[in-house]
Amino acid sequence: xxxxxINNVSKTYQGNVEGVRDVSFTCEDGEFLAILGxxxxxxxxxxxxxAGLEDITKxxxxxxxxxxxxxxxxxRNIALAFESYALYPLLSVYExxxxxxxxxxxxxxxxDQKVRFVxxxxxxSDILNRKxxxxxxxxxxxxxxxxxxxxxPNVTLLDEPISHMDQRVRAEMRARIRRLHNEFRLTTIxxxxxxxxxxxLCDRVAxxxxxxxxxxxxxxxxxxxxxNKFVASFVGxxxxxxxxxxxxxxxxxxxxxxxxxxxxxxAFGVLQKYLGTEIAVxxxxxxxxxxxxxxxxxxxxxxxxxxxxxxxxxxxTVKLETRDATEARVVVLAEKMAQxxxxxxxxxxxxxxxxxxxxxxxxxxxxxxxxxxxxxQVKEVRR
Amino acid sequence: MARVALENVTKLYGGKRAVDxxxxxxxxxxxMTITGPAGAGKTTILKMIAGIEKVTEGCIYFDGRxxxxxxxxxxxxxxxxxxYNLYPHLSVYExxxxxxxxxxxxxxxxxxxxxxxxxxxxxxxxxRRLLLRRPxxxxxxxxxxxxxxxxxxxxPQVYLLDEPIAHLDARLKFSTQTAxxxxxxKLGTTIIYVSHDYREALGLSDRIGVLRKGGMEQIGxxxxxxxxxxxxxxxxxxxxxxxxxxxxxxxxxxxxxxxxxAADFTLELEKKAREKASQVAHQNGEVRLGIRPxxxxxxxxxxxxxxxxxxxxxxxxxxxxTICTFELHDTFFQAMIENGVHYDxxxxxxxxxxxxxxxxxxxxxxxxxx
Numbered sequence: 102x103x104x105x106x107i108n109n110v111s112k113t114y115q116g117n118v119e120g121v122r123d124v125s126f127t128c129e130d131g132e133f134l135a136i137l138g139x140x141x142x143x144x145x146x147x148x149x150x151x152a153g154l155e156d157i158t159k160x161x162x163x164x165x166x167x168x169x170x171x172x173x174x175x176x177r178n179i180a181l182a183f184e185s186y187a188l189y190p191l192l193s194v195y196e197x198x199x200x201x202x203x204x205x206x207x208x209x210x211x212x213d214q215k216v217r218f219v220x221x222x223x224x225x226s227d228i229l230n231r232k233x234x235x236x237x238x239x240x241x242x243x244x245x246x247x248x249x250x251x252x253x254p255n256v257t258l259l260d261e262p263i264s265h266m267d268q269r270v271r272a273e274m275r276a277r278i279r280r281l282h283n284e285f286r287l288t289t290i291x292x293x294x295x296x297x298x299x300x301x302l303c304d305r306v307a308x309x310x311x312x313x314x315x316x317x318x319x320x321x322x323x324x325x326x327x328x329n330k331f332v333a334s335f336v337g338x339x340x341x342x343x344x345x346x347x348x349x350x351x352x353x354x355x356x357x358x359x360x361x362x363x364x365x366x367x368a369f370g371v372l373q374k375y376l377g378t379e380i381a382v383x384x385x386x387x388x389x390x391x392x393x394x395x396x397x398x399x400x401x402x403x404x405x406x407x408x409x410x411x412x413x414x415x416x417x418t419v420k421l422e423t424r425d426a427t428e429a430r431v432v433v434l435a436e437k438m439a440q441x442x443x444x445x446x447x448x449x450x451x452x453x454x455x456x457x458x459x460x461x462x463x464x465x466x467x468x469x470x471x472x473x474x475x476x477x478q479v480k481e482v483r484r
Numbered sequence: 485m486a487r488v489a490l491e492n493v494t495k496l497y498g499g500k501r502a503v504d505x506x507x508x509x510x511x512x513x514x515x516m517t518i519t520g521p522a523g524a525g526k527t528t529i530l531k532m533i534a535g536i537e538k539v540t541e542g543c544i545y546f547d548g549r550x551x552x553x554x555x556x557x558x559x560x561x562x563x564x565x566x567x568y569n570l571y572p573h574l575s576v577y578e579x580x581x582x583x584x585x586x587x588x589x590x591x592x593x594x595x596x597x598x599x600x601x602x603x604x605x606x607x608x609x610x611x612r613r614l615l616l617r618r619p620x621x622x623x624x625x626x627x628x629x630x631x632x633x634x635x636x637x638x639x640p641q642v643y644l645l646d647e648p649i650a651h652l653d654a655r656l657k658f659s660t661q662t663a664x665x666x667x668x669x670k671l672g673t674t675i676i677y678v679s680h681d682y683r684e685a686l687g688l689s690d691r692i693g694v695l696r697k698g699g700m701e702q703i704g705x706x707x708x709x710x711x712x713x714x715x716x717x718x719x720x721x722x723x724x725x726x727x728x729x730x731x732x733x734x735x736x737x738x739x740x741x742x743x744x745x746a747a748d749f750t751l752e753l754e755k756k757a758r759e760k761a762s763q764v765a766h767q768n769g770e771v772r773l774g775i776r777p778x779x780x781x782x783x784x785x786x787x788x789x790x791x792x793x794x795x796x797x798x799x800x801x802x803x804x805x806t807i808c809t810f811e812l813h814d815t816f817f818q819a820m821i822e823n824g825v826h827y828d829x830x831x832x833x834x835x836x837x838x839x840x841x842x843x844x845x846x847x848x849x850x851x852x853x854x
Contacts, residue, residue, distance in 0.1 A: 268724060272725035272807065273725075276818070277798070280809075280829065301801055336803075338655075338658070338803075409662065409686075410707065411686055
């Protein structure tokens with residue numbers, strides 16, 4: 102296992118098509134890193150360059166301190182796992198695990214010792230003589246992992262590991278993968294377009310778009326402190342709401358309504374130079390509260406358009422009574438659904454308001470005494 | 485608008501029962517969704533209502549009138565499929581307007597009326613800016629919306645929609661779903677919708693029918709299906725992470741009733757849960773317990789006399805919550821808890837089941853073992 106460093110890596114395809122542009126990040130030894138992005142964002146090119154399946158046009162990739170640019174995939178000693186487990190159906194579990202070692206010409210005694218050791222660790226010693234087809238999905242996955250582990254890979258690379266599985270087994274599969282990662286601490290990089298999958302598995306997430314790295318951080322950092330409007334709108338389901346506002350004071354913004362304006366506080370300080378500037382205000386559907394009456398917190402009126410039941414929660418689509426009558430979505434607990442009336446008042450927690458000048462985030466964490474956000478995001482969950 | 489009723493409808497393909505004695509009534513103006521996994525018979529039901537497939541046994545009625553032998557044209561239904569089938573040589577506008585110009589139509593529209601209708605539907609589905617383009621210039625998601633618009637532009641007795649938004653990515657799916665819901669409430673036309681995605685079903689429908697292996701497991705509102713699933717299959721199919729299920733038996737000791745799943749897991753049941761359990765338990769006391777992950781709480785300290793202690797198998801995240809997975813009686817079960825408290829793998833924690841939300845079933849589906 103090792104640390105993977107990506108230093109100013111670019112990939113240009115024939116005809117000057119830029120696949121990846123000047124990307125730098127590090128995946129620490131034993132870290133589980135997700136590369137998340139829409140299709141065409143360059144995430145798969147990135148993975149293929151790390152694997153050695155594609156040339157690097159510019160920049161360097163290092164495994165620990167060693168530049169691997171010119172090494173073949175085999176020399177890099179990576180374990181590639183794609184969606185399926187790809188076990189050899191005709192070989193026993195033992196032979197499946199032994200395969201990569203035999204391919205290297207290892208002695209029979211050494212192979213036997215290594216296979217039995219890794220099988221013991223993964224709790225599959227008692228099924229070594231069985232054929233893959235007679236195993237449950239969970240066991241097949243363990244065998245597949247044993248085959249990768251037996252070689253002591255430097256890095257494990259996964260491509261959309263579970264996104265095509267049945268929804269009912271996904272939650273369980275995620276738990277399994279996470280458990281195995283905690284036990285073996287393999288350096289793992291996986292690409293996905295599915296944010297739910299990224300969130301559930303990774304230690305940190307790197308968000309890519311149009312060939313460039315937009316942000317890298319823990320899930321809470323990326324969700325609660327997006328560095329730009331793309332990240333803010335790309336992560337989170339349903340999408341973050343945006344509406345026009347104006348910076349009134351370093352601690353207050355206003356929104357133009359039909360009658361005049363509504364002013365509300367923000368938790369982050371904003372630089373003086375933005376005073377009076379029109380900006381985009383972003384609030385996640387989960388971070389808005391709904392009230393039937395105007396209160397100190399619930400200040401912005403809106404009319405309810407639709408309520409969509411989702412099980413534990415419901416998504417309420419409203420039309421804000423702002424001058425531009427923006428549409429917004431609010432997620433409420435399903436048990437509150439019955440209380441929703443035609444006209445409601447929206448409340449925003451100051452620490453969950455995001456401000457953007459064009460594409461750029463302009464909230465300034467330094468001026469808020471280093472305290473970022475409220476209770477929810479301070480208590481970050483680490484594993 | 486029509487009321488659609490199915491009475492003991494069966495479809496045999498060779499010897500195989502694709503649809504097995506299905507009965508339901510879709511009220512006038514109702515949005516009804518048929519959901520279930522692949523191969524459950526959803527599309528077959530829709531095709532029988534459309535008249536594309538023959539009914540083997542049973543009756544289908546539109547407004548009380550038997551239509552089994554009516555041709556698809558005479559049923560006045562509009563059906564949308566998962567595939568788009570747009571005319572490549574026509575513009576998006578012309579594709580959408582096409583059904584309005586069909587020679588058999590009795591309702592003739594003037595050019596202005598036609599334009600109004602097309603634009604109205606395009607607005608609803610957010611594709612107005614695409615009207616002058618050709619289908620080849622559209623993305624898959626856009627094509628799917630155009631295809632939906634072409635169906636929704638008509639005003640038939642019933643709309644039959646088969647996975648019309650299945651190919652859209654998550655983001656687009658959500659906004660199209662909202663558009664569809666708005667459109668349906670405005671049109672007020674009877675809609676029968678087929679989807680394998682329970683979220684779509686919950687979000688869109690007035691009522692939902694859950695299908696399993698050709699048979700109807702439950703019909704009800706989204707809330708009924710979600711909160712009081714009739715079978716363990718429904719409980720497991722609707723919700724993510726899925727409802728936890730575990731087998732055990734009911735025991736009575738000193739006037740108290742317990743659910744015992746294994747030597748190391750016994751849960752005392754409160755009155756309401758006890759009543760629910762004994763209604764469905766087998767004679768020998770065997771019963772299957774179900775609980776949604778959101779109704780399981782986890783804490784570092786013991787919170788009630790019914791709390792029990794388990795080691796955490798794994799901790800995963802979703803953005804809004806944390807999911808703790810446990811091993812219980814050779815199956816997995818999960819708790820969905822609020823983000824905030826840090827839990828370690830293998831840490832022993834106290835777990836509580838919300839007794840109000842305990843579900844009990846005789847047990848029909850095969851439980852996956854870990």
